Amino acid sequence: MKIKLYKFFSFLSSSKFAMIISAVILILAVAGSLIPKVDESTFSSKQVSDIVFALGLDNIYTSVIFISLIVLFALNLILCTLKLIIFDINKLSDISNINFKEHGRVAIKHAEVISFLEVCKFDIKQEGDVITASKNSFGKYTVIIIHTGILIILLGALIGYIFGFKGYINILEGSSDNVAVLSTGEFVPLGFDIKVNRFDVKYYDNTTRPSAFVSDLTITKESSVVDNKSNDNQSFNYILNVNSPLEYEGIYIYQHSYGFYLNKKDAKFLFDVEIDNISKKYEVRYGESFKIKDNLFGKITDFAPALAVSDDGKFSTMSDEMVNPAILLEAYTMEGEPVVRSWLLSKQKASGDFTEDYGFKMTFDKLYGVQYTGLSIKKDPGTAVVYLGFLIISIALILTYLINYTIIFIHLTKDEETGEMIFYKVFKQRRFGRSVPAQMFYKLIDKDEKDI
Amino acid sequence: MNDQIFLQLSGFIYLLAMVFYMSSAIFKSTKIGYFATTLSVIGVVLGLCAFVIRIVLLYKVSGSMLDSIPIANLYESLQFFALLLMVIYLVFEFATKIKVLGIFSTCVAGILIILISSINAPADVKPLIPVLQSNWLIAHVLLSFIAYVFFTLSAIAAIFYFILVSKGRQDPKYSLWVTTVSILVTLLLSLIIHLLFKQMIFISICIVLFIVIFTSLFYYGNNIPFYFSAFSKDINKLDRYIYNFTVLGFIIFTIGGLIFGAIWAENSWGRYWSWDPKETWAFITWLVYAFYLHARLYKRFDRSAVNAIAILGFIVTIFTFLGVNLLLSGLHSYGSN
Numbered sequence: 181m182k183i184k185l186y187k188f189f190s191f192l193s194s195s196k197f198a199m200i201i202s203a204v205i206l207i208l209a210v211a212g213s214l215i216p217k218v219d220e221s222t223f224s225s226k227q228v229s230d231i232v233f234a235l236g237l238d239n240i241y242t243s244v245i246f247i248s249l250i251v252l253f254a255l256n257l258i259l260c261t262l263k264l265i266i267f268d269i270n271k272l273s274d275i276s277n278i279n280f281k282e283h284g285r286v287a288i289k290h291a292e293v294i295s296f297l298e299v300c301k302f303d304i305k306q307e308g309d310v311i312t313a314s315k316n317s318f319g320k321y322t323v324i325i326i327h328t329g330i331l332i333i334l335l336g337a338l339i340g341y342i343f344g345f346k347g348y349i350n351i352l353e354g355s356s357d358n359v360a361v362l363s364t365g366e367f368v369p370l371g372f373d374i375k376v377n378r379f380d381v382k383y384y385d386n387t388t389r390p391s392a393f394v395s396d397l398t399i400t401k402e403s404s405v406v407d408n409k410s411n412d413n414q415s416f417n418y419i420l421n422v423n424s425p426l427e428y429e430g431i432y433i434y435q436h437s438y439g440f441y442l443n444k445k446d447a448k449f450l451f452d453v454e455i456d457n458i459s460k461k462y463e464v465r466y467g468e469s470f471k472i473k474d475n476l477f478g479k480i481t482d483f484a485p486a487l488a489v490s491d492d493g494k495f496s497t498m499s500d501e502m503v504n505p506a507i508l509l510e511a512y513t514m515e516g517e518p519v520v521r522s523w524l525l526s527k528q529k530a531s532g533d534f535t536e537d538y539g540f541k542m543t544f545d546k547l548y549g550v551q552y553t554g555l556s557i558k559k560d561p562g563t564a565v566v567y568l569g570f571l572i573i574s575i576a577l578i579l580t581y582l583i584n585y586t587i588i589f590i591h592l593t594k595d596e597e598t599g600e601m602i603f604y605k606v607f608k609q610r611r612f613g614r615s616v617p618a619q620m621f622y623k624l625i626d627k628d629e630k631d632i
Numbered sequence: 633m634n635d636q637i638f639l640q641l642s643g644f645i646y647l648l649a650m651v652f653y654m655s656s657a658i659f660k661s662t663k664i665g666y667f668a669t670t671l672s673v674i675g676v677v678l679g680l681c682a683f684v685i686r687i688v689l690l691y692k693v694s695g696s697m698l699d700s701i702p703i704a705n706l707y708e709s710l711q712f713f714a715l716l717l718m719v720i721y722l723v724f725e726f727a728t729k730i731k732v733l734g735i736f737s738t739c740v741a742g743i744l745i746i747l748i749s750s751i752n753a754p755a756d757v758k759p760l761i762p763v764l765q766s767n768w769l770i771a772h773v774l775l776s777f778i779a780y781v782f783f784t785l786s787a788i789a790a791i792f793y794f795i796l797v798s799k800g801r802q803d804p805k806y807s808l809w810v811t812t813v814s815i816l817v818t819l820l821l822s823l824i825i826h827l828l829f830k831q832m833i834f835i836s837i838c839i840v841l842f843i844v845i846f847t848s849l850f851y852y853g854n855n856i857p858f859y860f861s862a863f864s865k866d867i868n869k870l871d872r873y874i875y876n877f878t879v880l881g882f883i884i885f886t887i888g889g890l891i892f893g894a895i896w897a898e899n900s901w902g903r904y905w906s907w908d909p910k911e912t913w914a915f916i917t918w919l920v921y922a923f924y925l926h927a928r929l930y931k932r933f934d935r936s937a938v939n940a941i942a943i944l945g946f947i948v949t950i951f952t953f954l955g956v957n958l959l960l961s962g963l964h965s966y967g968s969n
Contacts, residue, residue: 195926195930198926199923202919202923205919206916206919209907209912209915209916210912210916212907212912213907213909213912213913213956213960214960241907337905346902346903384693384759389758389759389761390761390762391759391761391762392762392765393762421762422762422763422765422900423762423763423765423766423899423900424899425899425900425902432902434900434901434902435762436901436902556901556902558902558903563898563904566894566904567895570891570894570895573886573891574886574887574891577883577886577887578883578887581879581883
């Protein structure tokens with residue numbers, strides 16, 4: 181039984197197992213990237229689709245099989261790393277197993293070797309006639325540190341998997357919400373309120389290429405019952421951009437997507453009217469009359485999301501997105517006599533300039549309340565752990581190839597023909613670096629370095 | 633000013649340099665070698681001109697220097713990759729005085745540039761979409777590309793390794809290098825034919841081309857090691873270069889490609905890892921090279937087996953770099969147009 185268990189563990193910690201596991205993970209990962217997304221309608225037979233979904237093969241990376249493989253990989257990595265630690269600490273410098281006669285030999289004065297090792301600042305240990313000289317000893321731990329780093333990342337991922345969540349909220353311009361929806365369909369209360377004051381897609385000039393997605397948010401901490409009495413609501417504004425998420429109480433909010441929700445009832449046109457250099461803001465619904473100045477009234481009677489003007493003055497719509505939103509302004513006198521019927525384009529300010537004829541200038545800003553912002557909401561206490569893993573791997577990876585750990589075992593002996601001579605065994609790592617300790621030693625004994 | 637003219641000219645000069653690098657090996661002439669190097673340098677200068685012109689054009693539309701580094705779409709990344717490959721190769725050549733790797737470095741750089749026009753990668757100057765407006769763009773893309781270049785150079789060195797160690801036609805190592813070189817040459821010729829006649833190259837023609845090249849190389853390739861005999865005295869040195877290129881690529885790829893990429897993804901998508909096709913293939917690339925590094929430590933793999941992984945790694949790298957963008961869609965799809 182014991183032997184079987186030992187065999188099992190030694191297989192689990194073997195490089196062979198590591199290779200098998202990596203190969204299977206690799207094959208599944210390739211398959212996952214090549215197989216298009218599937219749903220129930222993909223399969224003609226219900227049984228097949230049941231099997232596929234039961235195994236989680238519709239999304240390989242979250243399937244039980246894939247995650248079990250990662251767990252096995254982690255297990256293998258832990259055991260391999262432990263083996264490496266044991267090897268580095270105990271076996272690497274264990275001289276009892278070395279049969280020096282199998283290794284290199286050279287005739288050289290013992291004093292010369294020892295003084296060389298001292299000059300080159302090797303750490304020297306002498307047991308009887310065997311010298312163990314090592315240099316850059318930290319180098320033997322860097323590989324262990326890299327492997328530990330990978331394990332730390334996996335640990336961070338596990339923490340995120342257990343304690344974190346990832347969800348979405350779509351909030352219409354002007355309204356607010358406080359519950360995120362997870363991909364599983366569950367609802368998660370956030371504990372604070374997100375109000376979207378305004379959402380804009382900005383475009384590069386004269387193109388339909390977006391330059392920014394911006395949500396103007398107000399975050400309000402929901403006061404508890406106790407707080408409610410003191411009326412102590414915490415509230416702040418945040419301009420949310422892509423690539424600059426908002427962090428609040430351990431929850432991260434990202435600008436993720438956007439969309440349209442057309443409701444004529446709540447939608448408002450925002451614009452400014454300037455008369456004699458005095459500007460006034462308006463919020464007006466579709467078809468609603470508003471007073472521009474004495475004896476002049478206006479009405480918005482049409483809207484186009486992306487109006488373009490050609491050279492001959494013809495209008496065309498270039499996109500469904502609000503690239504250059506425009507309104508049709510109809511202005512009339514108190515008596516109902518129409519005086520202006522004109523398209524105002526938000527990006528061509530001149531289109532609303534009626535200063536010469538009627539003494540006012542109107543600047544269209546946007547149609548408010550028809551776009552929603554898609555926020556992705558995330559809580560992941562494991563991220564910091566993952567980043568720690570990243571840092572450890574980065575540093576240790578660089579150090580691994582800069583530090584040339586070398587250990588030289590030298591058996592001082594004598595030969596009747598040549599006098600003083602040594603047997604030697606060099607263990608070195610295959611690294612970069614100009615000053616390689618092993619090379620200095622090879623130079624001393626006048627031997628070309630054999631690449632290992 | 634148009635950057636494309638400079639780019640195409642640089643591609644042409646790289647291919648010319650390739651011919652001279654080859655001649656210098658065949659005729660063992662250092663003079664021709666110097667000429668090849670000079671041509672490469674001219675190619676790089678022209679490539680740099682194209683790169684700088686593009687920066688200026690981008691700056692005009694974006695108004696920000698940081699957002700004007702042309703590495704954001706397929707056209708720009710192919711151009712940048714070719715330039716980076718030649719720059720790093722030339723640094724290597726000046727440092728080591730070894731010229732043979734120039735044959736395939738210029739060949740790959742030339743292929744990349746012809747590829748731009750073959751697949752009609754749009755060359756329009758377009759400013760960055762919001763998700764790419766980040767300082768991580770330069771760090772992540774630049775470092776990933778440097779890593780790809782080192783992987784490419786390691787594969788090129790590996791091809792020479794196999795040319796030198798293979799013994800006769802029965803040796804599988806012989807077939808390995810003949811196949812790899814045939815693929816490269818077929819690719820280059822098909823692209824040139826496509827460029828000259830502006831016609832779709834049919835797969836059947838490619839296959840015929842490949843068979844012709846493969847067969848002729850297979851039968852006459854026996855003499856080729858002779859031309860690179862300068863290396864054959866020190867095959868360990870060549871092996872060492874393969875290793876050094878791979879290690880450099882691996883370190884830079886781990887940090888710049890995977891870790892910086894993950895941090896950026898966390899910052900803009902809210903997930904440091906989401907198994908997007910690009911991420912998946914980057915992971916596969918990383919696994920293959922990690923396997924190379926581990927396999928070198930085990931005695932059960934001989935040097936040839938290990939160096940074959942370097943060539944395999946290059947194929948995976950190319951798929952990660954180009955295949956994913958051209959064939960699969962995902963979060964990294966902005967690289968495909």
